[in-house]
Amino acid sequence: QVQLAESGGGLVQAGGSLRLSCTPSGRTGREMIMGWFRQAPGKEREFVAGISRSGSSTSYADSVKGRFTISRDRAKSTAYLQMNSLKFEDTALYYCAADFRLVEISSAVNDFDYWGQGTQVSVSS
Secondary structure, three states: OEEEEEEOOEEEEOOOOEEEEEEEEEOOOOOOEEEEEEEOOOOOOEEEEEEOOOOOOEEEOOOOOOOEEEEEEOOOOEEEEEEOOOOHHHOEEEEEEEEOOOOOOOOOHHHOOEEOOOEEEEEEO
16 A cells, blocks of 8 residues: 655745645555646646656646646655646645556546545635
């Protein structure tokens, strides 16, 4: 079993920045495809960004391209989401997701076996 622990959320003014971290624990002997998703009140969970096992490939939702950057530290097995130029509409509960079986980055919620508890990002306008 794998546990994912997110951190780094908070309240920030529009135009500001935050960096989220996701650290796996438990059965983490093999590297996983990792991703960030978010869910705003009354809306479905949506893909934000994903990263390959090596970290050489990334993918982003159109709404965050050019503002968010996903990365990973393979030595620490930690994934990061650097969020710049935050907008009010970025306000949501942000989840880290990971999966051993995927061979490439996925934007589908149902493709991921492991999820964190979520960290709240609130952007004031």
